[in-house]
Amino acid sequence: MIHLILFGPPGSGKGTQAVKLAEKYNLVHISTGDLFRHETSQKTELGLKALEFMSQGMLVPDEITIGMLKKKVKSLPDACGFIYDGFPRTIAQANALDHMLEENNESISILLSLDVPEEEIVKRILNRGISSGRPDDNDESIIRKRIQVYLQETAAVFEHYAVNRKSKSINGLGTIEEIFLRLCSHIDPLC
Ligand code: ADP
Secondary structure, eight states: OEEEEEEOSTTSSHHHHHHHHHHHHTOEEEEHHHHHHHHHHTTOHHHHHHHHHHTTTOOOOHHHHHHHHHHHHHTOTTOSEEEEESOOOSHHHHHHHHHHHHTTTOOOOEEEEEEOOHHHHHHHHHHHHHHHOOGGGSOHHHHHHHHHHIIIIITHHHHHHHTTTOEEEEEOOSOHHHHHHHHHHHHGGGO
C-alpha cells in the first residue's frame, strides 16, 4: 500500500499535483488544509478554532490536526493508498503518522518535496488569491509568515524521513505536466 507525502512550502503546487497523482495511482488524496476549510465553511467548533490560526498564517495546534487526520484515515478502510498533502507539518505530526501506520504494519513509502524559490511562491499565492477567496492568500505579510513557519517548523520533516532515505527533492518549476512527470518517475518504481 502506498503512503505518499507530498511536501513543500505553501504555494509549491502540492494540491494541483496531488489531484493528478491520486487519479493516476488510485490513491485517496487527503489535504489537511482542505479539511480545515471544509470545517470552517460548516462553522463547526473545530473549523472556527482552526480559522483563528489559519487566518494568521500559523499552524493549527498538533492535537487538533492529528485528531482530524486520524479520524479521516480511519473513515476510509477500503483505500488502496494515500497521498498526504499539507501533513505532516511538524515532527510531532510525523511521529503520530508513523505510529498510526505502524499499528497496521504500514509505513511511509516516500516523501516528495517540491522545491520552489520564495519569490515565485509569493507570486503564485497572490495570483491564486485573486480567485481562491482564501483570506490567507490575499495578504503578502500573511504569506511571508506562512513561509517563515514552513522554514522554522515544517522543513525538519524532510530530514525526519531522509534518515530512511525516503525524502526526495523535486524541481517544482516548469509546467504542471513537467512537474507531474518528475513526480511519477519516483512513484512508478513503487508500484
Ligand atoms: P498552503 O499549503 O498553501 O499553505 P494549505 O491548504 O495546506 O495551504 O494550508 C492552509 C492553512 O491550514 C495553513 O497555513 C495552516 O494554518 C493550516 N494547516 C493545514 N495543514 C496543517 C497541518 N498539518 N498542521 C497545522 N496546520 C495546518
